[in-house]
Structure formats: structure tokens, C-alpha cells
Amino acid sequence: MAVSPATLEVGQQIGSATIDITRQDLVRYAGASGDFNPIHWNQAFAEGVGLPGVIAHGMFTMGAAVQLVTDWIGDPAAVVDYQTRFTKPVIVADTTAQPGEPGAVVEVAGVVGAIDAEASTARIDLTVTYAGQKVLVKAQAVVRLP
Amino acid sequence: MTINPDLQGRSYPAGETYSVGREAIRDFARAVKATHPAHYDVEAAAALGHADLVAPPTFAIIVAQRADAQLIADPDAGIDFTRVVHADQRFIHHRPIVAGDQLVAELHVDQVRSMGGGAMITTRAEITTTDGERTATTTSSLLVRGEDQ
Numbered sequence: 001m002a003v004s005p006a007t008l009e010v011g012q013q014i015g016s017a018t019i020d021i022t023r024q025d026l027v028r029y030a031g032a033s034g035d036f037n038p039i040h041w042n043q044a045f046a047e048g049v050g051l052p053g054v055i056a057h058g059m060f061t062m063g064a065a066v067q068l069v070t071d072w073i074g075d076p077a078a079v080v081d082y083q084t085r086f087t088k089p090v091i092v093a094d095t096t097a098q099p100g101e102p103g104a105v106v107e108v109a110g111v112v113g114a115i116d117a118e119a120s121t122a123r124i125d126l127t128v129t130y131a132g133q134k135v136l137v138k139a140q141a142v143v144r145l146p
Numbered sequence: 147m148t149i150n151p152d153l154q155g156r157s158y159p160a161g162e163t164y165s166v167g168r169e170a171i172r173d174f175a176r177a178v179k180a181t182h183p184a185h186y187d188v189e190a191a192a193a194l195g196h197a198d199l200v201a202p203p204t205f206a207i208i209v210a211q212r213a214d215a216q217l218i219a220d221p222d223a224g225i226d227f228t229r230v231v232h233a234d235q236r237f238i239h240h241r242p243i244v245a246g247d248q249l250v251a252e253l254h255v256d257q258v259r260s261m262g263g264g265a266m267i268t269t270r271a272e273i274t275t276t277d278g279e280r281t282a283t284t285t286s287s288l289l290v291r292g293e294d295q
Binding site: 063064 | 170179194200228233238
């Protein structure tokens with residue numbers, strides 16, 4: 001495990017990640033999560049309810065973004081508290097005809113926001129952006145330190 | 147359709163048991179692009195001290211959204227599902243969810259606030275094992291857009 005609680009400091013970067021998203025990813029998430037709302041896979045339906053196109057499940061983005069924290073801390077079970085607000089939709093273009101081409105790209109970066117030495121936990125603040133705008137706000141994961 | 151303001155404080159008892167399977171954990175992990183071996187390989191999970199495959203941090207949404215579905219489907223609630231937007235979400239893990247867990251969720255409607263023509267509904271799912279062991283507390287805010295929003 002690379003994380004050393006003794007040298008951890010508020011403001012320290014934990015790394016960054018890029019999440020490429022395709023329409024197929026959203027279908028896969030729908031199946032795995034049981035959330036089959038058609039705004040996440042049907043263009044006509046999404047436009048019919050006033051959206052600019054098919055949008056990613058907020059929970060897909062939330063679930064994918066925390067991977068940065070899991071990889072950093074080394075154990076997915078160390079994440080004891082994880083929250084976010086959903087502010088902007090991630091619009092996923094149909095790239096079915098261009099295999100390998102993402103329909104949306106989300107960037108994730110994490111920084112140590114707070115340390116609770118007594119509880120032996122750290123709060124990681126995530127910045128999650130799509131097309132230059134924050135899509136998750138107050139995305140915070142509290143991890144139990146090793 | 148209007149949101150019933152009396153929803154606040156209402157609870158829905160635990161519904162059907164959700165049985166956490168290894169393949170469900172693997173499928174969910176792949177779906178959120180999680181690559182940690184503790185989601186896929188029982189030995190890797192055991193090396194970290196876990197009894198079986200560890201669910202990703204947001205896996206409990208499956209159980210929470212099944213509980214929310216009870217509220218949304220309740221004709222007395224007055225919620226039009228096609229106008230629901232997920233506004234925020236939180237997971238507090240009392241202990242990790244692992245394959246083999248038998249989970250139930252009791253749903254509480256903590257707050258209902260009018261927002262223009264719509265409403266913001268905050269629900270809390272208390273997820274426990276069927277033996278009564280606390281596993282996770284999830285809270286969700288759902289914005290139900292009004293007719294003109």
C-alpha cells in the first residue's frame with residue numbers, strides 16, 4: 001500500500017484519471033445497476049423530455065470517479081463515506097460507427113481535503129469535469145487510513 | 147400530479163431480500179470501470195481480510211433504488227417518475243458489503259420541500275443484513291420537476 005498516513009498532508013494530490021464513456025458503457029451500467037431510465041440509452045426519448053441528448057447516469061459518473069480513490073488507498077472497503085451532488089449532465093454522443101471513439105470524456109482529480117488523525121481517516125475531495133464544467137459538486141470520499 | 151406533503155416522516159418497511167452475488171459484484175465493478183482485484187478475485191479479497199468479493203463503494207445503490215422504487219410507485223406519493231432528477235447521493239458504510247450478504251433496506255422519507263412547481267424529496271435507506279447487522283446508510287435527494295420546469 002502506497003499511502004503513508006504519517007506523511008499525508010491536506011492539499012496533497014492523490015492523482016488524476018480520464019474516463020472515456022460510450023453509449024455501450026451506459027447500457028452496461030443500466031444492466032448492472034437495474035436503472036433502465038431511457039434517458040440513458042434512447043436519444044429520441046432523451047430529446048423528448050428536453051435533454052440535449054443521451055446522458056450518463058449520475059451514479060455511473062459517481063461510481064467511476066471513486067476508482068481513483070480506491071486505487072490510491074489500495075482497498076475498496078476503505079471508503080467509508082462517499083457523497084456528491086449532481087449538477088450538470090454528461091452528454092454521451094453516439095460513436096457506434098467509430099469503434100474505440102469515446103462519446104464523452106470525464107476528467108477526475110483528487111486532493112486530500114481533510115485529515116482526522118483521531119479517527120484515522122482522510123477526506124478526499126474529487127474534482128470531476130466534463131467539457132470544462134464540473135459535473136459533480138462536493139464529491140467527497142472519506143477513507144479509513146491503513 | 148402534485149407531491150403529497152404528508153410524505154415527510156413516512157417509512158416503508160424492508161421489502162424483498164437482495165442476495166449479493168459474486169457475479170453481480172463483478173458485473174457492477176466492470177460497469178463502473180473498477181479494476182481493483184478485490185472485486186473480481188476471492189483470493190485478492192481474502193488477502194485484504196475480506197470474507198468474499200468486496201462490492202464497489204456505490205454498489206449499495208442497487209438496494210437503495212429498489213427501496214426508492216416503493217415510494218415512487220406509491221400512488222399516494224404523487225411522484226411522476228419521468229420528471230425525477232437525481233440531485234445528490236451519499237453512502238455511509240458501516241461495514242463493507244461482500245458477496246454472500248443477504249440485504250434488506252428500510253426506507254425513510256426524511257424531507258419534502260416545495261421547489262417552484264416541483265419538490266425535492268430526501269430519502270434514507272437503512273441497509274442491514276437479514277440478521278439485523280447494519281451495513282450501509284444511503285441518502286438520496288430526488289428533484290421532481292414541476293409541470294412547467
